[in-house]
Amino acid sequence: MARNRLIMAPGPTNIPDEYMEELALEFPHHRTQEFAVLLANLENNLKKIIKLANGEVVIFTSSGSGAMESTVANFFVTGDTVLVIDIGFFGQRYKAMCETFGLHVIHLPYPPGETYQLEDVRAALAAHPEIKAVYVTHHETSTGVLNDLQALGELIKPLDDTLLITDSISGLVIHPFDMDAWGIDAVAGGSQKGFLVPPGLSFVGLSQKALGKIARATTPRFYWDYRQMIELAKKGQTPSTPAINLMKAMLRSSNDLLAQGLESVWQHHYQLRQYLESKMLAMGYTLGVTDEAIRGNVIVPINLQPGMDSLAICRELESEHGIITIYGLGEKMHSMLRIGVIGPLNATDIDQFSDALAKVTKKLYNY
Amino acid sequence: MARNRLIMAPGPTNIPDEYMEELALEFPHHRTQEFAVLLANLENNLKKIIKLANGEVVIFTSSGSGAMESTVANFFVTGDTVLVIDIGFFGQRYKAMCETFGLHVIHLPYPPGETYQLEDVRAALAAHPEIKAVYVTHHETSTGVLNDLQALGELIKPLDDTLLITDSISGLVIHPFDMDAWGIDAVAGGSQKGFLVPPGLSFVGLSQKALGKIARATTPRFYWDYRQMIELAKKGQTPSTPAINLMKAMLRSSNDLLAQGLESVWQHHYQLRQYLESKMLAMGYTLGVTDEAIRGNVIVPINLQPGMDSLAICRELESEHGIITIYGLGEKMHSMLRIGVIGPLNATDIDQFSDALAKVTKKLYNY
Numbered sequence: 001m002a003r004n005r006l007i008m009a010p011g012p013t014n015i016p017d018e019y020m021e022e023l024a025l026e027f028p029h030h031r032t033q034e035f036a037v038l039l040a041n042l043e044n045n046l047k048k049i050i051k052l053a054n055g056e057v058v059i060f061t062s063s064g065s066g067a068m069e070s071t072v073a074n075f076f077v078t079g080d081t082v083l084v085i086d087i088g089f090f091g092q093r094y095k096a097m098c099e100t101f102g103l104h105v106i107h108l109p110y111p112p113g114e115t116y117q118l119e120d121v122r123a124a125l126a127a128h129p130e131i132k133a134v135y136v137t138h139h140e141t142s143t144g145v146l147n148d149l150q151a152l153g154e155l156i157k158p159l160d161d162t163l164l165i166t167d168s169i170s171g172l173v174i175h176p177f178d179m180d181a182w183g184i185d186a187v188a189g190g191s192q193k194g195f196l197v198p199p200g201l202s203f204v205g206l207s208q209k210a211l212g213k214i215a216r217a218t219t220p221r222f223y224w225d226y227r228q229m230i231e232l233a234k235k236g237q238t239p240s241t242p243a244i245n246l247m248k249a250m251l252r253s254s255n256d257l258l259a260q261g262l263e264s265v266w267q268h269h270y271q272l273r274q275y276l277e278s279k280m281l282a283m284g285y286t287l288g289v290t291d292e293a294i295r296g297n298v299i300v301p302i303n304l305q306p307g308m309d310s311l312a313i314c315r316e317l318e319s320e321h322g323i324i325t326i327y328g329l330g331e332k333m334h335s336m337l338r339i340g341v342i343g344p345l346n347a348t349d350i351d352q353f354s355d356a357l358a359k360v361t362k363k364l365y366n367y
Numbered sequence: 368m369a370r371n372r373l374i375m376a377p378g379p380t381n382i383p384d385e386y387m388e389e390l391a392l393e394f395p396h397h398r399t400q401e402f403a404v405l406l407a408n409l410e411n412n413l414k415k416i417i418k419l420a421n422g423e424v425v426i427f428t429s430s431g432s433g434a435m436e437s438t439v440a441n442f443f444v445t446g447d448t449v450l451v452i453d454i455g456f457f458g459q460r461y462k463a464m465c466e467t468f469g470l471h472v473i474h475l476p477y478p479p480g481e482t483y484q485l486e487d488v489r490a491a492l493a494a495h496p497e498i499k500a501v502y503v504t505h506h507e508t509s510t511g512v513l514n515d516l517q518a519l520g521e522l523i524k525p526l527d528d529t530l531l532i533t534d535s536i537s538g539l540v541i542h543p544f545d546m547d548a549w550g551i552d553a554v555a556g557g558s559q560k561g562f563l564v565p566p567g568l569s570f571v572g573l574s575q576k577a578l579g580k581i582a583r584a585t586t587p588r589f590y591w592d593y594r595q596m597i598e599l600a601k602k603g604q605t606p607s608t609p610a611i612n613l614m615k616a617m618l619r620s621s622n623d624l625l626a627q628g629l630e631s632v633w634q635h636h637y638q639l640r641q642y643l644e645s646k647m648l649a650m651g652y653t654l655g656v657t658d659e660a661i662r663g664n665v666i667v668p669i670n671l672q673p674g675m676d677s678l679a680i681c682r683e684l685e686s687e688h689g690i691i692t693i694y695g696l697g698e699k700m701h702s703m704l705r706i707g708v709i710g711p712l713n714a715t716d717i718d719q720f721s722d723a724l725a726k727v728t729k730k731l732y733n734y
Contacts (some may be wrong), residue, residue: 024391063607102588200610240430243567
């Protein structure tokens with residue numbers, strides 16, 4: 001299939017032809033043994049990718065936000081206290097979800113482009129021993145910042161009654177992730193970022209510590225209920241009819257990722273990100289994340305020059321050059337571009353993007 | 368694409384090649400104008416199909432059960448009373464969902480293969496004027512019974528504080544449906560039955576009466592929250608990244624259904640069902656639904672002969688004949704076949720199925 005467009009967005013990404021073609025092939029009916037094998041193989045691959053030796057993976061037919069909601073709906077009693085580390089749009093989404101489910105939220109917000117401070121978390125945990133979970137976004141897609149999860153894990157692992165829960169929808173596959181070693185209790189992932197398949201599937205990895213908290217939960221959940229999913233998955237079944245053809249595509253992509261080796265995927269994205277950064281800096285833009293140490297490899301956020309409008313630039317890039325890139329989220333909507341570097345991209349694509357951006361800003365702003 | 372298997376199941380169905388191929392084509396990024404047009408067109412088609420002139424349609428990335436859950440999570444205050452008409456597996460699912468969300472359920476159960484009695488509903492509504500909603504499955508996929516919704520609508524339409532909510536996941540497209548004329552307040556649908564696209568999308572149609580109840584709800588919901596979805600859809604957006612390629616396939620199939628005319632689709636399935644029934648009766652089986660007036664056109668449920676096991680028959684049909692059909696649900700799991708007649712099937716397929724079934728029962732049971 002010829003590629004008509006170059007997608008440099010935080011995801012969905014450009015998708016390799018073979019995964020798109022997989023979607024058009026016959027798929028097993030969900031009440032057959034063939035489906036049971038598909039489900040088990042996909043669960044096993046996901047466990048390998050998140051490095052979970054001793055726990056469970058549940059797979060949802062939903063956007064990634066559904067997987068996030070499930071990590072709010074399955075562990076708590078109404079009124080429980082949780083700590084939400086918030087470095088942007090998706091941190092705020094966790095806060096909103098927790099409040100929706102009647103949890104008492106201790107909120108630790110940080111300005112866009114910054115990461116959390118470990119001392120603040122330590123202090124909050126000391127002041128509030130009743131905290132039942134700490135929520136943190138791994139890679140914050142609204143700002144491009146990668147939070148350090150390992151340090152949080154070391155802090156929280158010894159606390160028997162506190163879970164460490166993360167949304168790594170855009171982080172997984174692109175960055176190292178080690179659920180067991182880092183002491184992550186629940187991680188939400190999605191199909192449409194590093195896995196390079198279309199949106200529509202999400203999943204959650206659950207540690208033994210997390211599994212031990214499910215029985216105490218009283219918040220209402222049916223579709224997101226881990227209990228029924230885990231019980232039925234053992235028999236190769238799902239509670240309702242899942243997005244089977246997306247599961248097939250994700251099985252294939254996860255097979256390929258594991259065969260290729262995740263280290264090479266991380267390295268590839270790191271190099272792409274650095275190359276794009278160097279081009280944007282040379283064109284006179286500043287980066288949205290000033291500290292190199294906390295920059296993720298999913299997007300390169302750049303601050304536009306005064307007077308430029310990201311929405312106008314995105315429209316022109318799409319209509320005149322067939323390139324999809326995305327404007328800022330929140331207060332930086334108009335002043336920021338979030339240029340995705342994930343998916344099957346290479347240096348030539350980044351050159352193409354940079355040339356097109358130069359033409360667009362020349363045309364619109366004589367820059 | 369050559370068809371390797373004949374699917375005679377309640378869905379997913381055989382899927383026309385052109386919808387499968389649509390899944391493998393490039394799809395718009397969800398933050399573009401192209402996506403906004405796709406979303407609006409799909410919503411409009413769905414409104415036409417469910418005959419909703421003055422209301423809203425929300426589209427979820429989920430199995431049909433997610434759409435069902437949304438109709439429980441969006442209208443009520445904990446402790447509200449609802450009436451659940453239960454004629455099988457999916458009626459019981461509504462009951463479980465309502466109880467999960469802390470609603471007080473008045474339960475009207477009927478034996479498998481039977482429909483509800485209008486007098487019972489009338490009596491329950493009279494005895495309990497506090498009833499905030501009546502839940503009813505349109506076509507009950509576990510038994511093959513089609514409930515009459517029009518009579519319920521006439522009963523409930525005059526009650527300002529009572530909603531009529533239905534799961535028509537397997538009923539829509541296959542059977543007439545008229546949301547406005549019948550006075551249905553919320554209907555849940557899915558992609559993988561009459562719409563002939565793979566599973567992974569669901570939707571809900573909402574009447575003005577239903578929309579008027581959303582503000583009073585206190586039950587927790589985020590992913591299923593109609594408010595954010597309706598607000599963002601007006602701007603051509605969704606709260607999270609949806610299953611865009613499934614939306615494209617469903618837009619195409621719904622375009623085709625509307626162009627073809629739903630009447631011819633209903634008629635086609637009615638004729639197929641009757642033809643399959645006649646073949647099964649001729650082979651000595653009895654039908655799971657004795658009353659012709661309440662038989663749906665989605666499946667033909669048949670009672671096997673004593674000593675036969677539906678699971679063994681399904682396995683043999685699949686492995687030796689490439690035919691997928693499904694065993695019973697619940698207490699009739701082993702003694703019933705549920706033979707799907709939806710999807711692009713014709714009389715030749717039914718002949719092929721009947722011949723294969725005869726060979727299998729001859730081999731396994733000398734019948």
